[in-house]
Amino acid sequence: MSIRNIAIIAHVDHGKTTLVDELLKQSGSFRENQRVAERVMDSNDIEKERGITILAKATSVEWKGTRINIVDTPGHADFGGEVERILSMVDGAIVLVDSSEGPMPQTKFVVGKALKVGLKPIVAINKIDRPDGRHEEVLNEVFDLFAALDATDEQLDFPILYGSGRNGWMNVNPEGPQDEGMAPLLDLVLKHVPEPKVEEGPFRMIGTILEANPFLGRIITGRIHSGVIKPNQAVKVLGQDGKLIEQGRISKILAFRGIERQPIEEAHAGDIVAIAGLARGTVADTFCDPSVSEPMKAQPIDPPTVTMTFLVNDSPLAGTEGDKVTSRVIRDRLFKEAEGNVALKIEESADKDSFFVSGRGELQLAVLIETMRREGFELAVSRPRVVMHKDESGQLLEPIEEVVIDVDEEHSGIVVQKMSERKAEMVELRPSGGNRVRLVFFAPTRGLIGYQSELLTDTRGTAIMNRLFHDYQPYKGEIGGRVNGVLLSNESGEAVAYALFNLEDRGPMIIEPGEKVYEGMIIGIHSRDNDLDVNVLKGKKLTNIRAAGKDEAVKLTPPIRMTLERALSWIQDDELVEVTPKSIRLRKLYLDPNERKRFEKSRAAGAA
Helix, strand or coil, X not given: CEXXXXXXXXXXXXXXXXXXXXXXXXXXXXXXXXXXXXXXXXXXXXXXXXXXXXXXXXXXXXXXXXXXXXXXXXXXXXXXHHHHHHHCCCCEEEEEEECCCCCCHHHHHHHHHHHHCCCEEEEEEECCCCCCCCHHHHHHHHHHHHHHCCCCHHHHCCCEEEEECCCCEEECCCCCCCCCCCHHHHHHHHHHCCCCCCECCXXXXXXXXXXEECCCEEEEEEEEEXXXXXXXXXXXXXXXXXXXXXXXXXXXXXXXXXXXXXXXXXXXXCCEEEEECCCCCCCCCEEECCCCCCCCCCCCCCCCCEEEEEECCCCCCCCCCCCECCHHHHHHHHHHHHHHCCCCEEEECCCCCEEEEXXXXXXXXXXXXXXXXXXXXXXXXXXXXXXXXXXXXXXXXXXXXXXXXXXXXXXXXXXXXXXXXXXXXXXXEEEEECXXXXXXXXXXXXXXXXXXXXXXXXXXXXXXXXXXXXXXXXXXXXXXXXXXXXXXXCCCEECCHHHHHHCHHHCCECCCCCCEECCCEEEEECCCCCCEEECCCCCCXXXXXXXXXXXXXXXXXXCCCCCHHHHHHHCCCCEEEEECCXXXXXXXXXXXXXXXXXXXXXHHHHHC
């Protein structure tokens, strides 16, 4: 059976996962009566909630006697470590673009990588039925994008399809007909995407996706570049430097057949398969026949730009809500994550109680923390810091991102003002239809930490921000931080409504009555710039005299709710976010007030 390997590239929410669902349905990969969740490819809970694809996944459909392996790529630049490796497995790509929004920064990120490895794209303009669709302009924007990314003449001569993934049709004509369903797209894949190039020689494959399976152990997915593989075959694993990592036997070969993986007895060059049976081989390693001595070249990976400290939770409430609290289980979990995610870097501190975790962006790290808390972990995390570099002359360089903000015209002024305060440089301003404008900036990564929630507040939720790593540039200078101090609990216990009510003139609260608090925990935002220790346990003095009007229940202003991302960006360097399966609390690094004073004095002395 002949094979085609393709990737689907699209920006977040442009309909990629829905399109794959339709291809599976219409090619007969699942029966009419089979119950299938919507968005089959988003398997992870966080992916379903956020509506984004984080992990790359593969599936396959059969069409006219050809097996088409389809790889769904993450659209988010924070998960770019996945993207680069995926593209080395495929021979073609479908670039899916929204008929209203047009190509967006993440599309640009992945398309740039795809063009660089020589893939010839098929452009599919999706959601053609949107009332604000503008497919002709979007097509021109796609062409301009490809040209700006140095596409070859051959790559610029791309075939175009129009349609609606949700309604299950694609056609060369924007008006249809719609009754052919997805057949025009599948036919075009057979015609336009070349068969995989097969090299001569023994079995060789680069590890692309790693996962752990409770029954089979480590499973590595990749594309076979040469040779044939069968279960029980002897193989070895070579690192990028050519050193031998391990030798072993393949216990099982799994191939993608529709939405399920099935064991097969033989896999040939060109196919995308998953193999089990090896204990140490990982992503970017070469899995090969024992006779092979040279490793295959793997795609280089962009460097991490943001780092955070993960600490063992040492608060007085530690261990009351989660069951995984020790440094050993946190260490094992982080190193396991880093094995499969090459964009993550984990370093252990000298005292073994904390870990420095570096990644592509705060979203990637926030998703890791969210995943861990759902697994029962408790930990404390620091504010994200950017990873600085020095050039040959010793000049400090910091990561700069390209930021595209689509916003209603009336709010563009406040966006420009806030971005300039964050040392951003505006490079483009143009109308994008419907009284909206598109603003493009080059901004330091550290200035963007926590800006997302502020942007939504400033623009009444109408702005859409997209970010993409641009390059390293000379340090842009100090950026102003939070101006307010915090209200700190000076005792441990449960917060009392009466005490919170009496503290309202000091600033807004971030906790509710009845919440457990401890000394050094942040319970509110001070209206001034200094920190203030307060008592939130003090109830009303009880007397036997009833005064008119004194006994009504106190009416509290609702507290400000801190989400994980908001908390991470809001805290200062001397503060931590305590994350447990049930709660997100904010606290000082040093809970004891005397220790805090000593820390402040030493910091002031160091600054002087």
